Amino acid sequence: MKHLREMTKSQERHVFLDVLRRWLVWYIPPVFGAFLSVLVGPLSGFDLVNLRWMAGWVMISGADGLYGSVASLLTRSWLHDAAIALLLEQRLWWLGPAILGAVHGSIVPIIYRTIRLSASQLSKTGTAVLAWTSILSPLVLMHVGRETGHLFAALFLGLSVRLFLKNEKAGLGIGLLLGFAPLLKVSALLPALVFGMAFAIGLKGVQRVRVLIGAIGVLWFGSLLQSLLFAAKSATWSQIWVWGHLFSTFRVGIISLGLLIAIRWCIGRSGTDRSNMQWLNSSRISTTFLVSGIAILTWYIRESDSADPRFRPPPLGHLIRQLLMSGNSRAPISLSDWEVLYLDNSRIVLVAFSAVAGIMMLIHSQWTSVERRMLLASLAIGGSVILVQASMGYVRYASPSIALLPIAVGCVIGVNRGKRLWREVMLFSVSAIVLLPVFDTGTWFRAPGLRSYEGFGTLLDEEEARLLSNLLPADSMVFLWGSGTTSAAPVTGRTDIQWQLSPKRPGQVGRDFATLIYNPGETVELDKFSTRGWNFEICQVLRFKNISYGWCAMSAGP
Amino acid sequence: MSRSYKTMKVHVGVGFFLGLVLLNLLVGVRAGRDAPDPLDTESTMLQLHQKLKIDELSAPFSIGSPGAWFLQTGFHHPDSQGALMGEDFAVLRFDADDSEPVSATVLLSAIPFDGSPAIRVALESSIDEVTLEVAGLELMTVALDGEPVQEIFLRCKVPPSPFALDQGPDLRASCLRVLEMFISVESS
Numbered sequence: 096m097k098h099l100r101e102m103t104k105s106q107e108r109h110v111f112l113d114v115l116r117r118w119l120v121w122y123i124p125p126v127f128g129a130f131l132s133v134l135v136g137p138l139s140g141f142d143l144v145n146l147r148w149m150a151g152w153v154m155i156s157g158a159d160g161l162y163g164s165v166a167s168l169l170t171r172s173w174l175h176d177a178a179i180a181l182l183l184e185q186r187l188w189w190l191g192p193a194i195l196g197a198v199h200g201s202i203v204p205i206i207y208r209t210i211r212l213s214a215s216q217l218s219k220t221g222t223a224v225l226a227w228t229s230i231l232s233p234l235v236l237m238h239v240g241r242e243t244g245h246l247f248a249a250l251f252l253g254l255s256v257r258l259f260l261k262n263e264k265a266g267l268g269i270g271l272l273l274g275f276a277p278l279l280k281v282s283a284l285l286p287a288l289v290f291g292m293a294f295a296i297g298l299k300g301v302q303r304v305r306v307l308i309g310a311i312g313v314l315w316f317g318s319l320l321q322s323l324l325f326a327a328k329s330a331t332w333s334q335i336w337v338w339g340h341l342f343s344t345f346r347v348g349i350i351s352l353g354l355l356i357a358i359r360w361c362i363g364r365s366g367t368d369r370s371n372m373q374w375l376n377s378s379r380i381s382t383t384f385l386v387s388g389i390a391i392l393t394w395y396i397r398e399s400d401s402a403d404p405r406f407r408p409p410p411l412g413h414l415i416r417q418l419l420m421s422g423n424s425r426a427p428i429s430l431s432d433w434e435v436l437y438l439d440n441s442r443i444v445l446v447a448f449s450a451v452a453g454i455m456m457l458i459h460s461q462w463t464s465v466e467r468r469m470l471l472a473s474l475a476i477g478g479s480v481i482l483v484q485a486s487m488g489y490v491r492y493a494s495p496s497i498a499l500l501p502i503a504v505g506c507v508i509g510v511n512r513g514k515r516l517w518r519e520v521m522l523f524s525v526s527a528i529v530l531l532p533v534f535d536t537g538t539w540f541r542a543p544g545l546r547s548y549e550g551f552g553t554l555l556d557e558e559e560a561r562l563l564s565n566l567l568p569a570d571s572m573v574f575l576w577g578s579g580t581t582s583a584a585p586v587t588g589r590t591d592i593q594w595q596l597s598p599k600r601p602g603q604v605g606r607d608f609a610t611l612i613y614n615p616g617e618t619v620e621l622d623k624f625s626t627r628g629w630n631f632e633i634c635q636v637l638r639f640k641n642i643s644y645g646w647c648a649m650s651a652g653p
Numbered sequence: 654m655s656r657s658y659k660t661m662k663v664h665v666g667v668g669f670f671l672g673l674v675l676l677n678l679l680v681g682v683r684a685g686r687d688a689p690d691p692l693d694t695e696s697t698m699l700q701l702h703q704k705l706k707i708d709e710l711s712a713p714f715s716i717g718s719p720g721a722w723f724l725q726t727g728f729h730h731p732d733s734q735g736a737l738m739g740e741d742f743a744v745l746r747f748d749a750d751d752s753e754p755v756s757a758t759v760l761l762s763a764i765p766f767d768g769s770p771a772i773r774v775a776l777e778s779s780i781d782e783v784t785l786e787v788a789g790l791e792l793m794t795v796a797l798d799g800e801p802v803q804e805i806f807l808r809c810k811v812p813p814s815p816f817a818l819d820q821g822p823d824l825r826a827s828c829l830r831v832l833e834m835f836i837s838v839e840s841s
Contacts, residue, residue: 130676193673636722637701643728
């Protein structure tokens, strides 16, 4: 009887822990993401806030506006951007960030499931803690609920890795999930290319082709759908823009038909055995292929200057510093220097674990199919970060891959055949290395992991903020134009104002009066307003302690 | 147990939504700044005008000093040394209040480019124009017409930024740095 009672107690404890873990992994992360996003307040969108770091440089142009981007439906055909703009356009300002935060938070359960699928010998608690590092590394945390593309792309990249590890016969599904990432965020194209290479190498037989057809199919038809909407609006059907290229309607039809036939062909083929490329299944050869592929891509992008023109490939010395640096206190002068200011260990951990995965595959060839895919996934996640850094020196574009850090770590530790204790120690140590910087600063919710930079406490003091706010009439429209100017929105905290991030004519915005905030050191392009029917009535440069704004009251011309 | 667990989840879901609404109210109240009254705007314009008034006959352009407010368009955000001129054309504006300014002398420092030891700088007022080949620190003086509100114009050719030229990490393009201005007024 006593024995039975003890068993019951033990079972109860087990059930309690199981429920606790389930909540920790499945329900709390989305709730945490949603609350955090609302907690940082209105006007906290990533491209608007940046009060304490990267001020201006990351928003040189093209930031997503809270209000203005709904107008982009007319000129830009990205369905994702349009959906997000509609979400953020609602008068309930907190609804958009809350939903975005909840979606971003759901990266944690996806990653938890992915690690459990492939490395089930790791403890559930350790895996749960590791999974949390996906959104709690400083670089990713500062995106949660505040941006619209990077972490959405991470979600689909994560799902594709999950399916890759789970089912080696699901090439088409893996490709379909992979194709969504660059469709949601163009900058995720580089990680998607690396992941695509890893998947094509890691799968067997016809599944390799299915991955490629799936990814290309999603990209093509996703782009085409929005291009058709755009064509319908402009009522021009002879030529169609798809992914920035002009195609004749005939060619669009032929490509679409070809892809449909290819996809149909894929659906009927689920085997893995028919392959004339068996030699690619060797772990040494597949590692060499993947590393070479990443190196060739890196070399091509650097040499051809085909990356985002706003950022330049860093010299080799800077690249190594960026990949290995976990933070320093240098005065921020350029984008790269700002990026190393905050303490973020995720990059160095990721690069280290990917290197270990590569070495393991090179020195040891007796891996099972699952283990080989786990190591390839680790290598691809770290390799994509290196590719992005080497091509652009801009770490934000690598954030979708950095969010998948726990998969890379879990897979490398998971294939380890050593003692269980050793694996658990590794799991918790790595989690601590990634998570600790988040608790390093008292202002983590504004710029997580940022080490305070002396003399740059707040952008404007109370009196300066009041002065600027008083120059912006109630319920008016304010144009923010030039680097650094978007910070004017959050520093004034004004939610009655309609902020615009691109020059528009008075008729387009339905206003006869507006205010312009510009960068006084970059006035060359102010003619974009004078040539669009605006007259400058009064102008004054506001020289505050930490930032200068040019201010102009404008009226509609005759 | 299963039913109570489901009920708990529903309660947590409802609580989550209500929590978000409450958080929105709290954060919205904290972060939202009231729209200004028209009177506030008027007094702010006066405040801005006051910032252009010159107190002393010497005005450094370093950040935090009153002289920084004389830097109009064409200058980057000033630092402790002064301000970098970021465009080919830049403007200095000040108000001498009841005095009659007769000349302005600007202390500036050239930023050489492309191996050339000096750069060509022009200083203009409504009645005068001075052009100099400037190498290193230089004082340039221009005559003024005696009106209290004055605008002085600077011209020089701004090269690409050190970052664009692969010569350093600084993204700011500049041809010269302005450090200080000295005003001479009509003696009564």
